[in-house]
Amino acid sequence: MLPSVWAKTFASQRAGVACFRGLHQSVSLAQPINLARKFTPIASTSSHRILAGGSQGPLTAWLKQHRQFGTGISSKRPTFDPRFFSSNASRLQVAEALASDASASPTSEVTPVLTPPSVGIWLLVSSVLVFAVIVVGGVTRLTESGLSITEWNPITGILPPLSKAAWEEEFEKYKATPEFKMINHSISLSEFKSIFFMEWGHRVLGRLIGVAFVLPFAYFASRRYLTRPLPRNLFLMGLLIGFQGALGWYMVKSGLEDTLLETPGAVPRVSQYRLAAHLGTAFVLYAGMFSTGLSVLYDWRFARKGQWSxxxxxxxxxxxxxxxxxxxxxxxxxxxxxxxxxxxxxxxxxxxxxxxxxxxxxxxxxxxxxxxxxxxxxxxxxxxxxxxxxxxxxxxxxxxxxxxxxxxxxxxxxxxxxxxxxxxxxxxxxxxxxxxxxxxxxxxxxxxxxxxxxxxxxxxxxxxxxxxxxxxxxxxxxxxxxxxxxxxxxxxxxxxxxxxxxxxxxxxx
Structure with missing residues (x-):
């Protein structure tokens, strides 16, 4: 009886391999592919259970090597796994299974990637950081702290002065600015520290936004979790973050020019044009992150539950x-x-x-x-x-x-x-x-x-x-x-x- 069981198991295993081979070669069929019905019988066979608990047969090894097909094999996982419809979708040409255009040709390649909610949450958190930097920037301007740091050092500027000598050096640089000579010529070192830390906090928060955006973006892009044209739009947002930092320094420079000392009635403050450009760019960045993040969550809800608006x-x-x-x-x-x-x-x-x-x-x-x-x-x-x-x-x-x-x-x-x-x-x-x-x-x-x-x-x-x-x-x-x-x-x-x-x-x- 034991030889008979092993013979049936071997035959079932060969049939399973043939089934997978047939699925791989049937992508040009005009009818939609029913992935669940093709995969589920293999997952539920007694032979597969024997192989899963015993020796590593060819079918089990093949399944582990191509674990992206786990959607149909495991009944506990959803029918449409995002990982299946990423890089594997174009390779297997599952256009008939997901094509939204009924007039599309049977052989057309459609590779939709349903962006997971984690991407939307990340973008919403990034938009909250941009919101915070807008508010902190407003307080920085209201407290007249924006001109306290006279240099722009994107890397070394992360750390504030750590010694008394370093603070004295930074204070001497500020004393050469029109703002100190015309308005704050009587402030002490401790008062200078208070406005310095306000501007320093604003700049560090801007750098934090860059890190919090770029690193997750690289991760999600490498895992191919992003729906087209999301990678392009997020890349432009990343460029906008870098441009925003450069624009902020360009704005500060307008308040450090010595020509203000020679202009009658001039006030040592930044150009209103550059300030408006800096704030407007921040608004655009915030709107892009917020709307994109919320769109991802709305699309996920529609795709999975059919809910819309x-x-x-x-x-x-x-x-x-x-x-x-x-x-x-x-x-x-x-x-x-x-x-x-x-x-x-x-x-x-x-x-x-x-x-x-x-x-x-x-x-x-x-x-x-x-x-x-x-x-x-x-x-x-x-x-x-x-x-x-x-x-x-x-x-x-x-x-x-x-x-x-x-x-x-x-x-x-x-x-x-x-x-x-x-x-x-x-x-x-x-x-x-x-x-x-x-x-x-x-x-x-x-x-x-x-x-x-x-x-x-x-x-x-x-x-x-x-x-x-x-x-x-x-x-x-x-x-x-x-x-x-x-x-x-x-x-x-x-x-x-x-x-x-x-x-x-x-x-x-």
Missing amino acids: GLTNGTDWKSIVENPTFKRFARYSKALTALVFLTALSGAFVAGLDAGLLYNEFPLMGGRLAPPSDELFSPFYAKKADGSDLWWRNILENPTTVQFNHRCLAITTYCATGALFLASRNPVYRAVLTPLIKRMVVSAFAMANVQVLLGISTLLYLVPIPLAAAHQAGSVMLLTTMLQVLLALRRPGVAARAWREAVARQRKL
Whole structure:
């Protein structure tokens, strides 16, 4: 009887090898490949159990060597394992199993990679770090600490001065700056240390963002966990982090130039243009990390559970997003998001010119809705003899005009956010908007109210540091809520749709 059992086992093993060989050669079939039905019988045979617990037969050795096929072999693992549809997908040409385009040819290679939630969580954590560096940067400017470090050393600058002699040397460098000569000429070494550590903390946090982004990115890319075009977008974000550091030093240099000592009425501070560019780049980086990370989580949820934009059954997402009313609401939301970004960028000019210290009243400015026209467009700011640069220089360099513009943009943004909220309550829009969109619109309007209160309080109380820092953080939070609105309006990703269709086909078989 024992020879008979071994004969059956050997025959079953040869049949299993033939089955795997047949699967490998059947990629050009027009019908979708049912991976679970091809793999499960082999996993459940008594011969495989004997080999798994006993000697290492050819089939067991082959399975261990090609363990990426563990999805179908182990009944405890999900049917569609992300590792299977990465580098192995193109090699095995499993296009028919996951192709979202029904018109695709049977031999076309489609290799969707469903990015795991760990990538989304990493990007969200990175966006939190960028949010923190924006707030710390605002406090650094408000405490006038940004010009305390006069050199940019990306590597050696990680460590602060560690001895009294090193502190004295650093203090001597600061004494040569226009800020010390014109404003802080009477500060002591201990006072210098306080502003030094503020700027040093800001720079170290920026370096931490670079390390926390680059190393996980290299890991996820090497493991091929990233859906196209995610590697390209993340690579651009990495370049933006490096550019942000260089741009920060370029901004600081503008406040260290000796020409400030020779310019009548000059104040030792950084250029408002470079400050706006530095802050705007940080906003773009934050928006990219946050929206990409949340998109990864949303796509995973749609692919695995069919949930989309707050709907537990997102099978009708296509008919919803193609509705003209839905598209119109999406256009309004995108325009409002751009307006929020522009308003925040105008706040950088207010901060760079200390324009918040003028006209500390609201809603009037000097007892009227707008200052006199000769003050808004003063010829003092024109550099050309013909005055052709009068308009744009006053808009960007005149503190009074800069504050007036920021007020107008802030009021417009608040009214537009309120209009979007009211539109979401309109029965016409309400009938097509998903639950998540409605919740995010409410959050955006609530944050707009908080931001307006913070802005008015900052103005009335002459820009105290806590309120001013909270106001800058509020601008990031308002942008965050609008990004969440756009993500709720977003279609599922291509890879997520392919996975969902493959799951639907799998259930029908």
